Amino acid sequence: MIRFFQHLGHSTTSSFAKLGRSFFFLTHTLTASVSVIPRPRLLINQLYSVGVLSFLIITISGLFVGMVLGLQGFYILSDFGAEETLGVMVAASLVRELGPVVAALLFAGRAGSALTAEIGLMKATEQLSGMEMMAIDPLKRIIAPRFLAGFIAMPLLAALFSSVGVLGGHMVGVGMLGVDDGAYWSQMQAGLDFQDDIINGIIKSIVFGFAVSWISLFEGYDAIPTSEGVSRATTRTVVNSAFTILGLDFILTALMFGDI
Amino acid sequence: MQNTKTQDTLVGLFVACGIAALFFMAMQISNLNGFSTDNAYTINARFENSGGLKVKSPVSVAGVRIGRVSNISIDRDSYESIVEMQIDAQYSLPDDTSASIFTAGLLGEQYISLEPGGSEDPLPANGLIDITQSAIVLEEIIGQFLFDKAAEE
Amino acid sequence: MDNSVDSDTEIVSIQNLSFSRGDRKIFNDISLSIPRGKITAIMGPSGTGKTTLLKLIGGQLYPDQGKVLVDKQNVHQLKRADLYTLRKRMGMLFQSGALLTDLSVFDNVALPLREHTTLSESMIRSLVLIKLQAVGLRGARDLMPNELSGGMARRVALARAIALDPMMIMYDEPFTGQDPISLGTLVKLIKEMNNVLGLTSIIVSHDVEETIGIADYIYVLSEGKIAGQGTPEQIKNLDSEWVQQFMNGHADGPVHFHYPADNYHKDLFEN
Numbered sequence: 088m089i090r091f092f093q094h095l096g097h098s099t100t101s102s103f104a105k106l107g108r109s110f111f112f113l114t115h116t117l118t119a120s121v122s123v124i125p126r127p128r129l130l131i132n133q134l135y136s137v138g139v140l141s142f143l144i145i146t147i148s149g150l151f152v153g154m155v156l157g158l159q160g161f162y163i164l165s166d167f168g169a170e171e172t173l174g175v176m177v178a179a180s181l182v183r184e185l186g187p188v189v190a191a192l193l194f195a196g197r198a199g200s201a202l203t204a205e206i207g208l209m210k211a212t213e214q215l216s217g218m219e220m221m222a223i224d225p226l227k228r229i230i231a232p233r234f235l236a237g238f239i240a241m242p243l244l245a246a247l248f249s250s251v252g253v254l255g256g257h258m259v260g261v262g263m264l265g266v267d268d269g270a271y272w273s274q275m276q277a278g279l280d281f282q283d284d285i286i287n288g289i290i291k292s293i294v295f296g297f298a299v300s301w302i303s304l305f306e307g308y309d310a311i312p313t314s315e316g317v318s319r320a321t322t323r324t325v326v327n328s329a330f331t332i333l334g335l336d337f338i339l340t341a342l343m344f345g346d347i
Numbered sequence: 348m349q350n351t352k353t354q355d356t357l358v359g360l361f362v363a364c365g366i367a368a369l370f371f372m373a374m375q376i377s378n379l380n381g382f383s384t385d386n387a388y389t390i391n392a393r394f395e396n397s398g399g400l401k402v403k404s405p406v407s408v409a410g411v412r413i414g415r416v417s418n419i420s421i422d423r424d425s426y427e428s429i430v431e432m433q434i435d436a437q438y439s440l441p442d443d444t445s446a447s448i449f450t451a452g453l454l455g456e457q458y459i460s461l462e463p464g465g466s467e468d469p470l471p472a473n474g475l476i477d478i479t480q481s482a483i484v485l486e487e488i489i490g491q492f493l494f495d496k497a498a499e500e
Numbered sequence: 501m502d503n504s505v506d507s508d509t510e511i512v513s514i515q516n517l518s519f520s521r522g523d524r525k526i527f528n529d530i531s532l533s534i535p536r537g538k539i540t541a542i543m544g545p546s547g548t549g550k551t552t553l554l555k556l557i558g559g560q561l562y563p564d565q566g567k568v569l570v571d572k573q574n575v576h577q578l579k580r581a582d583l584y585t586l587r588k589r590m591g592m593l594f595q596s597g598a599l600l601t602d603l604s605v606f607d608n609v610a611l612p613l614r615e616h617t618t619l620s621e622s623m624i625r626s627l628v629l630i631k632l633q634a635v636g637l638r639g640a641r642d643l644m645p646n647e648l649s650g651g652m653a654r655r656v657a658l659a660r661a662i663a664l665d666p667m668m669i670m671y672d673e674p675f676t677g678q679d680p681i682s683l684g685t686l687v688k689l690i691k692e693m694n695n696v697l698g699l700t701s702i703i704v705s706h707d708v709e710e711t712i713g714i715a716d717y718i719y720v721l722s723e724g725k726i727a728g729q730g731t732p733e734q735i736k737n738l739d740s741e742w743v744q745q746f747m748n749g750h751a752d753g754p755v756h757f758h759y760p761a762d763n764y765h766k767d768l769f770e771n
Contacts, residue, residue, distance in 0.1 A: 135354050139361045178376045209601075217598030220558050221612045221660070222587035228615070243365025250368040255374055271374065277412060280403060281377040289369070 093186040109305045116304070119224065129228070133236035137198045141244055144197050147192055149248035152185055153177060153255025160256070161264045170264075172269035176277030177256035178249075182279060182288045183344070186249030188336050191295035193248075195328035196239060199303035202233055203324040204305025207317035215308075230308065234300045241296020242289050249288065287343045294335055299328045377495040387414060387433040392446040397428035397458055398482025400448055405458045406432045413438045416459065432459065445478035448494040457482060510765065511536040511668055511700045512557055518565035519549070519556060526552055528724035529566070536667075539694050539701040541711045544721035545755075550704040551595075553721075554670045557702070558592060559583050588616055591661030591669040595676060597653035599645040605632070606641040612663045631659040635689060651682025656687060668700035669693065675707040676711065687714055687742050708747050712736075720746060 121131055160176045206229070209215050215225045253275075260266040279285070303324045310320035397419055406414040413432035422429050434440070443464030450457050461476075470476070512534040519527045526549035534540045542550055555561045557568055559575040568575045573586060599608045609628045613619060619627070632638040635655040645653060654674065661669050674686055691714050694701050705711045711718070712732045720728040720735065720743050728735060728743040735747065745753030761767065 109404060121769070131355060131358050134358045134361070138365075139357045142361055142364070165547050182372060182376060183678070212596050213594045213598040214600055216555075216560065217592070217657075218600075219560060220587055220592040220594075221615070221664075222584040223612065223615050224584075240361075240365075243362065243368070246365055246368035247370055249376070250371045275376055277376040281373060283403075285372050285377045288372075 119226040122227045129232040131234045137236040138240035149251035150255040153252030154259045157256035157259030171270040172276035173260045178275045181249040181252040187245045187291035190245040190248040191332045201305040203307040211312035221239035237300030244293040245292035357435040392476040394428045440470045442468045442470045447480035448482035513569040523653035538716040541703045541718045548721045591666040593671045595673045597657040635659045671703045675710045
């Protein structure tokens, strides 16, 4: 019994300590981010590995998610004779929820885990320590550009996901199932609002990009510098990112769409 | 590592695609191009009951969308609902236009349908539409129906 | 004890330093001083915290007690900016080399120059080539770190460590895991660096032969204390069983071959 309380107490204090470290890390990263501005090359390198390399998985997934939405939506809506509203259904689900959320989950799996592993290995091979001894702040040189890149790439990737998804829904709905082309687009435009839907969707993806970049970089930076430690940190990045994305999504949705 | 120029190009393409997608969402998916308040004039209508009408509900003529509801308030003296609408400036309406609140489909969203009359004079900006038909409230109809049924028996 | 080194010739001074990790005391009130322009070696078995000592000198770790003076400045009371200024004058050679894996050899050596100076790119190029020439790897400038052997990586790291012309270099286990040729090259390089550039070198190592060969003064650490110190000659003749065991590599001595255990017979026939 005492063991149990000991264990509970230990894990409580250690998780609070970790939370504290992560906030400390975040504030340092944010201040360090300023120093990236005069050196765009660092940012471009990272946009490449975070953004360009995630491009394919995001667009292909977006296309298939859109196609599935088109197919499923069509069967359900046709029961009510409301196939014409397929466009709204596909676009609203993508822009409000699936675009930001699924893109962020894929981003965490593709780019986030890679970031954690990269930073963790840099720590394990003393590269971070070596930079500190060369009087180069690894937060400025290594962490901040990656953080900014994630923060910038995420909304773009989510927008790509949603857009490609809407086209995928069009391909299936209009191209294969015979929904009227004009109705698909006009119902969509009438049903979705720029402010309420598009902007809120973009805000979501910005928040998710911030969260995933933060989690994955911190897990790498805080990893135990052994191969086992790095692999655990990578797993934690994916798991914690997924929880955080879904939790934040609920909170944001409640704030944005549910007049709270 | 890729050479710098290829990398630059790919990053440039990626950012361009992303921005294009944002534009696509704004212009093609949402109604940003369909209607902007920059180029619109305001008209008002008085309803006994505006039902489930909301700000941003569509305003249409003969099924074509020409504007949207921008504000709904209550007249403190007559307890009527005053609905303010933004109408696209390219459409001019006669001053004897009437307004009705309809529901799109059985359970759909409510919208305002304008019925232009035969007058020669246009409705001015900030003009008021007098001839209106209120929203149909489902409960009232059902209540009425049940009441009539009871009265018959 | 013969610790009366003139403060002008003393570059690092460690005074009454204690440091523990968890419950384990790694250093227990040790004092040592490192003279300018000499090669000082810090020796001891694995796990005595030799690397920790270098990190304490570099200000990456904080001591529980005592102070570390580098060039008369207390490392652990410096502000971050001042600490970074001081670090520019100390090079450190990590065991793994710690080269940045996403940069080429050239860019790795150029990194401190690009970060800390406003020199033109052509100036940086010349400097990098000079440093690479010094370690004999000018021809390897376009290779990536994963294409280098361990010894080459350490030499590149050395070129990087001297890029900013520091006043001292700390070598963390420079001889471990090297083939005889790389070993010879490294020993030669460390000696040359010290003589030609007038650097101060601190070598942390448990490779007795090589270290004795180049060090001017040796400290031997054991269990958080200094077990012995002196010139290589003095150390060889030091009247300490423990130091003799370490220097000559005897399997049994004050450090027993067997990890502490119960009586062997009892343990074996108990069940």
